[in-house]
Amino acid sequence: MKAAFYTLGCKLNYSETATISQEFLNKGFDIIPFEQPADVYVINTCTVTQNAEKDCRQTVRRALRQNPDALIVVTGCYAQLRAEEIGQIEGVDFVLGSNEKFRIFDYIKDFEKNELSCIHVSDSDDLENFYSASSSEADTRTRAFFKVQDGCDYKCSFCTIPKARGKSRSMNPSDAVSKFHSLIREGYKEVILTGVNVGDYGLNYDQDLYKLLKSLLQTPGDYRLRISSIEPNLLNDNLIALAADDERVCNHFHIPLQSGSDKILKLMRRRYNSSDYKRVIEKLNARIADVGIGVDIIVGFPGEDENDFENTYNFVNALDVSYFHVFTYSERPGTSALELGNVVDVGLRRKRNNMLRILSAKKRAAFYRGMKGKTLQTLFEENESNGRMTGWSSNYTRIRADHNPEMINNLIQVQISETDGEFCYAETSQIKNNFKLVVGQL
Ligand code: SF4
Numbered sequence: 419m420k421a422a423f424y425t426l427g428c429k430l431n432y433s434e435t436a437t438i439s440q441e442f443l444n445k446g447f448d449i450i451p452f453e454q455p456a457d458v459y460v461i462n463t464c465t466v467t468q469n470a471e472k473d474c475r476q477t478v479r480r481a482l483r484q485n486p487d488a489l490i491v492v493t494g495c496y497a498q499l500r501a502e503e504i505g506q507i508e509g510v511d512f513v514l515g516s517n518e519k520f521r522i523f524d525y526i527k528d529f530e531k532n533e534l535s536c537i538h539v540s541d542s543d544d545l546e547n548f549y550s551a552s553s554s555e556a557d558t559r560t561r562a563f564f565k566v567q568d569g570c571d572y573k574c575s576f577c578t579i580p581k582a583r584g585k586s587r588s589m590n591p592s593d594a595v596s597k598f599h600s601l602i603r604e605g606y607k608e609v610i611l612t613g614v615n616v617g618d619y620g621l622n623y624d625q626d627l628y629k630l631l632k633s634l635l636q637t638p639g640d641y642r643l644r645i646s647s648i649e650p651n652l653l654n655d656n657l658i659a660l661a662a663d664d665e666r667v668c669n670h671f672h673i674p675l676q677s678g679s680d681k682i683l684k685l686m687r688r689r690y691n692s693s694d695y696k697r698v699i700e701k702l703n704a705r706i707a708d709v710g711i712g713v714d715i716i717v718g719f720p721g722e723d724e725n726d727f728e729n730t731y732n733f734v735n736a737l738d739v740s741y742f743h744v745f746t747y748s749e750r751p752g753t754s755a756l757e758l759g760n761v762v763d764v765g766l767r768r769k770r771n772n773m774l775r776i777l778s779a780k781k782r783a784a785f786y787r788g789m790k791g792k793t794l795q796t797l798f799e800e801n802e803s804n805g806r807m808t809g810w811s812s813n814y815t816r817i818r819a820d821h822n823p824e825m826i827n828n829l830i831q832v833q834i835s836e837t838d839g840e841f842c843y844a845e846t847s848q849i850k851n852n853f854k855l856v857v858g859q860l
Contacts, residue, residue, distance in 0.1 A: 420450045426470070442458075460491045488531075559606060561810075565589070617653065668814070678715075718767025741782045743778075
């Protein structure tokens with residue numbers, strides 16, 4: 419039997435798909451690309467994407483075009499929230515919720531196509547189990563996404579994730595350490611700790627993210643750790659000091675802001691105001707040289723008038739950060755933001771999004787210019803067809819150099835000679851374990 423997988427949404431979803439596909443491998447299935455005729459297609463959906471339903475429908479059709487008799491299983495956040503809608507999509511055989519997606523073989527016994535869709539979705543209040551997951555970036559053994567936390571106890575008014583994934587819960591700390599050991603033994607040089615609200619790690623174990631990092635860092639080996647994203651109110655002094663003092667913790671933080679207007683932050687029910695956020699950014703910059711900082715921003719939230727947007731624009735423009743991820747607010751069924759009124763015109767939302775994206779490109783270019791002449795710890799992971807390779811530095815600078823197979827999947831120090839705003843270019847490099855390599859001039 420052949421199985422194929424498709425993931426919509428975030429890295430967390432990707433790591434979960436990888437774990438589900440491993441289960442299929444263990445049961446003797448061949449895993450094949452989604453574009454080939456398979457006996458089973460598993461689609462792991464997302465609720466954050468603007469066109470969740472459309473994306474899901476299209477992906478089901480794509481699968482059925484490959485093999486009209488294939489069994490179609492739809493799971494993930496969107497399946498948890500909109501099981502009935504998905505069940506109506508022609509050709510869908512099983513809809514499995516967030517709890518059920520890791521127990522596919524308990525629900526599907528004979529892998530025969532059904533007349534009607536079978537729906538197995540637990541109540542959102544019952545999403546209490548923690549299922550670990552990990553995956554590698556683009557099938558390389560270079561960077562691993564390691565899920566250590568799931569769910570969220572926050573109540574941001576625009577967000578459906580707590581309903582789709584349940585309450586905040588974490589991986590048992592000793593299991594996390596042993597899984598981390600195996601990832602390092604498997605040869606991963608960078609492990610990215612992921613979750614829905616990673617900064618909230620450990621609540622159910624009287625632990626926290628700082629203690630987890632300290633335990634993981636006991637593991638011997640040549641590796642580095644990155645935190646995928648962390649809420650500003652959870653990025654505390656201990657974590658900042660650890661990143662400053664231990665080079666194995668990447669000097670890069672991705673910190674959701676969402677708005678620079680305190681009025682909007684309050685309506686969003688975020689747990690900080692713009693001054694709190696600014697203080698965190700100042701601390702990071704004061705404590706960690708060349709720290710890379712990414713910022714999530716949502717534009718067009720209900721009630722965001724010209725003045726609020728201007729505040730956001732000016733606020734992030736003045737911040738010492740390196741890039742933004744800009745999202746356009748879109749209405750989500752079941753969220754309290756729907757009741758706020760003062761809807762922002764869709765065209766205006768797009769315009770604001772564009773303005774911030776342009777500003778982000780300028781910020782990134784300025785950050786990259788600041789890296790010229792500096793030496794950055796880099797992990798090359800990709801071969802490009804044009805004889806080059808690319809990788810990421812610890813501070814999340816995208817680096818390109820002439821291809822050299824010995825440098826792939828090694829933590830090396832590279833000196834930045836040039837940038838075009840999109841990449842930094844390395845000229846000369848030094849491999850960490852004491853021998854030198856010269857990367858040709860670009
Ligand atoms: S912190 Fe807010 S935006 Fe993030 S997952 Fe939790 S509720 Fe959603």
